[in-house]
Amino acid sequence: MNNIIFEHPLNERMRTWLRIEFLLNQLYLNRHFQQANALLFFHLLSELLEIIERNDIKGDLLKELEAQKQKLLSWIELDGVNKELLNEMIEKYDLYLTQFDSNLRLGQVLKDDRFITAIRQRLMIPGGCCSFDLPLFHLWLNQPQEVRNIQVDKWLQNFALLDELLKTCLQFIRQLGEFHSFICTNNFFQETNGEVNLIRIRVALDKNTYPQVSGHMSRYSIRFLPLHTGDFTNNDAIEFELACC
Structure with a gap:
């Protein structure tokens, strides 16, 4: 029998994380777009940057990572647990905490990107990304596909650590239920x-x-x-x- 799982957050922090997870998944799914559907990617990118700007994502994730690490430490002395696996997970959490804590403000490189900023400013205007409104965007869309793909992959690299950490945190939370x-x-x-x-x-x-x-x-x-x-x-x-x- 085929089943469907619905998830519902019961606090604002979890609500924000699920929205970020959704947007990251959609961004990676639509990363190599054609000219005709390019705006979908930039709408998703703009929404993700908007959420990051309005919330303390870094601080909340660091707290959650530390809390999950402490749970792993408390399990290490329990009978029957895989201590080797737990130690590997604890080492991974230590690495995450160091990397994420030293990371600059999330998405700052993309917020400072003039090309992305120009598109974000026009997205809220109906038809605002038309070729006569954004000739720079029109020119970029007519670049070879491989050139655009390289640029998009470079943009998304700014979210690689966030994506990995969020997946780890949410997997841990989901497995508790x-x-x-x-x-x-x-x-x-x-x-x-x-x-x-x-x-x-x-x-x-x-x-x-x-x-x-x-x-x-x-x-x-x-x-x-x-x-x-x-x-x-x-x-x-x-x-x-x-x-x-």
Whole structure:
């Protein structure tokens, strides 16, 4: 049976990280674009820079890396653990902390790039990146594909460490949550929990239902809604799995 996993953050920090993860994935997926779909990449790049400008991403990630490292250290003396693997992970975290702490302001090189800045300033104007508005952009788009690809790869290299660290942090957080089965009636489920950063909801894809989540770290509710009106009624029982991370 095919399943779909929905993730919902329960605090602002996790909400920001998931958005950055989404944008980075989309950027790398669309990094080698054609002239006709170039604006998608620059919209994504501009949104990522906007999030980085408005949040203390570096400070929050450093705190999380240190907290996860301390958890690994606390597990090292437990019976039955793979101490060699844990030591390798701790060394990797030490390296991350050193590299990221010495890193300059995230995305600063791209924020100072005149070419990118010119495009970002026009993106909010409908049709603002037309050839007569941005002749420089029009010229760049007509450069050979390989030339543009090299430039884009150079830009994205500025996010390489952020991408690696964020993947490591989120993987650690996700793995802390174990899925448990539940059945809800009236399409509604409510839970009171401890300090939870992220909930993951796994549902059969053929159910054509999606969760609408509200709440915070200690108390939240889930309402299941149909993709199409009339797919199910409020009396239908919905089976799902929930992981609290």
